[in-house]
Amino acid sequence: MKSHTEYLTFNLPVRMGFVNITDQVEQAVRKSGVKEGLVLCNAMHITASVFINDNERGLHEDYKKWLEGLAPFDASQRYAHNRTGEDNADAHMKRQIMGREVVVAITAGKLDLGPWEQIFYGEFDGRRSKRVLVKVIGE
Amino acid sequence: MKSHTEYLTFNLPVRMGFVNITDQVEQAVRKSGVKEGLVLCNAMHITASVFINDNERGLHEDYKKWLEGLAPFDASQRYAHNRTGEDNADAHMKRQIMGREVVVAITAGKLDLGPWEQIFYGEFDGRRSKRVLVKVIGE
Amino acid sequence: MKSHTEYLTFNLPVRMGFVNITDQVEQAVRKSGVKEGLVLCNAMHITASVFINDNERGLHEDYKKWLEGLAPFDASQRYAHNRTGEDNADAHMKRQIMGREVVVAITAGKLDLGPWEQIFYGEFDGRRSKRVLVKVIGE
Numbered sequence: 001m002k003s004h005t006e007y008l009t010f011n012l013p014v015r016m017g018f019v020n021i022t023d024q025v026e027q028a029v030r031k032s033g034v035k036e037g038l039v040l041c042n043a044m045h046i047t048a049s050v051f052i053n054d055n056e057r058g059l060h061e062d063y064k065k066w067l068e069g070l071a072p073f074d075a076s077q078r079y080a081h082n083r084t085g086e087d088n089a090d091a092h093m094k095r096q097i098m099g100r101e102v103v104v105a106i107t108a109g110k111l112d113l114g115p116w117e118q119i120f121y122g123e124f125d126g127r128r129s130k131r132v133l134v135k136v137i138g139e
Numbered sequence: 140m141k142s143h144t145e146y147l148t149f150n151l152p153v154r155m156g157f158v159n160i161t162d163q164v165e166q167a168v169r170k171s172g173v174k175e176g177l178v179l180c181n182a183m184h185i186t187a188s189v190f191i192n193d194n195e196r197g198l199h200e201d202y203k204k205w206l207e208g209l210a211p212f213d214a215s216q217r218y219a220h221n222r223t224g225e226d227n228a229d230a231h232m233k234r235q236i237m238g239r240e241v242v243v244a245i246t247a248g249k250l251d252l253g254p255w256e257q258i259f260y261g262e263f264d265g266r267r268s269k270r271v272l273v274k275v276i277g278e
Numbered sequence: 279m280k281s282h283t284e285y286l287t288f289n290l291p292v293r294m295g296f297v298n299i300t301d302q303v304e305q306a307v308r309k310s311g312v313k314e315g316l317v318l319c320n321a322m323h324i325t326a327s328v329f330i331n332d333n334e335r336g337l338h339e340d341y342k343k344w345l346e347g348l349a350p351f352d353a354s355q356r357y358a359h360n361r362t363g364e365d366n367a368d369a370h371m372k373r374q375i376m377g378r379e380v381v382v383a384i385t386a387g388k389l390d391l392g393p394w395e396q397i398f399y400g401e402f403d404g405r406r407s408k409r410v411l412v413k414v415i416g417e
Contacts, residue, residue, distance in 0.1 A: 001140050001279050001314075001315075001416065001417045003314035003315065003416070003417070005314075005383065005385050005390070036140075036142040036144075036276070037140075037142065037276060038177070038179060038274065038276060038316070040316060040381050040382075040383055042381075042382075042383075043392075044391070044392025044393075044395065045392050045393075045394065045395075046330065046331045046332050046392070046394050046395060051235065051239075052185065052239055053185045053231055053234075053235070054185050054220075054231060056220060056223065057219075058218070058219030058220040058221075058222055058223055058228075059218075059219070059220040059228060059231055061219045062218045062219050062220050062228050062231075062232070063231075063232070063235075066210065066232055070209065070348065071344065079336070079337075079340045080335075080336030080337070080339045080340050081332075081334060081336040081337040081340050082336075083336055084334065084336055089336075089337060089340050092331055092332060092337055092340075092341075093340070093341070093344055095331075096329065096331070096341075096375060096376055096377070097235060097236060097375060098235055099235070099238065099239075099377065100329075100330055100377075100380065101380065101381060102239065102240065103179050103181075103240060103242055103381055104179075104181075105144065105179055105181075105272055105274035107144050107274070112144070112272060112274070113183070114182075114183025114184050114185070114270065114272075115183075115184075116184065116185050117183065117184075117185060131392065133383055133390060133392075135316065135383035135385070135390070137276075137314070137315060137316060137415075137416065138140065138142065138276060139140045139142070140279050175279075175281040175283075175415070176279075176281065176415060177316070177318060177413065177415060190374065190378075191324065191378055192324045192370055192373075192374070193324050193359075193370060195359060195362065196358075197357070197358030197359040197360075197361055197362055197367075198357075198358070198359040198367060198370055200358045201357045201358050201359050201367050201370075201371070202370075202371070202374075205349065205371055209348065236374060236375060237374055238374070238377065238378075241378065241379065242318050242320075242379060242381055243318075243320075244283065244318055244320075244411055244413035246283050246413070251283070251411060251413070252322070253321075253322025253323050253324070253409065253411075254322075254323075255323065255324050256322065256323075256324060276415075277279065277281065277415065278279045278281070
């Protein structure tokens with residue numbers, strides 16, 4: 001069994017945003033030499049996500065509004081978490097809806113993605129450096 | 140390490156619906172010959188899900204109403220995504236709540252599921268063919 | 279390829295609650311002898327979750343209120359599922375938001391977690407025994 005580990009770093013200048021990381025994950029798979037296996041790709045921070053969806057700007061705007069509706073930002077003490085000095089309780093909720101991780105199949109040395117599947121880093125409390133782990137296993 | 144890849148195809152006659160695919164995943168595991176390992180099962184389309192929950196019709200009706208409440212269908216331009224000519228922005232949201240994929244353990248050659256766990260294909264923008272990937276790895 | 283399987287059992291005295299299981303997962307990884315690989319950790323019951331987030335009590339209170347808002351407990355027949363004699367339709371919904379499972383990388387024999395990542399068992403219909411599966415694969 002082969003394995004390969006990479007850490008990607010992101011620092012978004014905004015509170016909420018999405019970055020297409022498909023090419024970086026594909027490169028990690030290529031470097032691993034794995035032909036058949038799995039790649040795990042997860043946010044290492046708990047106010048961020050890795051998810052798979054469409055590379056369409058309008059949809060990303062829709063996601064932002066929708067998530068804001070389901071889990072509104074509120075720096076006040078309405079959220080118990082924000083009584084600790086944080087202001088990001090909402091980001092911990094948004095991340096649960098969008099998910100922490102994806103696992104993608106590797107077939108014949110490539111990410112086995114559907115026609116519109118693209119891998120995104122999702123940030124819900126940006127303006128600082130955060131890491132994404134890419135772990136490849138297989139043969 | 141052994142691996143095995145299958146693609147299942149679904150074409151639901153409705154916009155939103157759920158199909159129990161546990162037997163098909165179990166068969167893929169049997170064909171793989173893997174006794175100890177993991178099986179990844181994911182929607183290859185971004186308006187569909189694979190998830191694990193109860194095989195109970197009433198609950199599935201509840202899920203449909205609940206998802207419609209959290210992310211209502213609206214073909215108008217209320218959703219930016221629908222300005223591209225699509226009408227399925229809501230389906231991209233419903234799929235994020237229900238998830239893209241499941242990873243299930245294989246123990247002694249079988250899906251290691253709890254007593255009520257069943258694997259479902261979840262469709263949120265049906266009436267066309269979509270694929271599910273089943274990837275088995277292990278020994 | 280090595281593999282290792284464990285089942286953890288939880289019986290929470292409340293309907294909804296969260297238990298930090300990071301140490302138990304770490305111990306399973308140590309026992310497995312796997313240095314590079316993946317560990318799958320999933321609820322085996324469909325009204326429970328395994329998720330990764332912050333070990334902060336205030337946030338957990340926020341999660342409870344938030345989930346209750348998105349999927350309210352209601353033992354009446356408002357939910358079709360509850361016409362079967364159950365009263366836990368809401369728990370099946372809460373679990374979809376928080377997720378069934380996590381997959382965590384193992385690097386150099388340890389859980390490859392970010393600085394604040396902790397693994398939790400999430401219970402949404404407690405007061406009975408439920409199991410969590412821990413499956414380690416790798417080398």
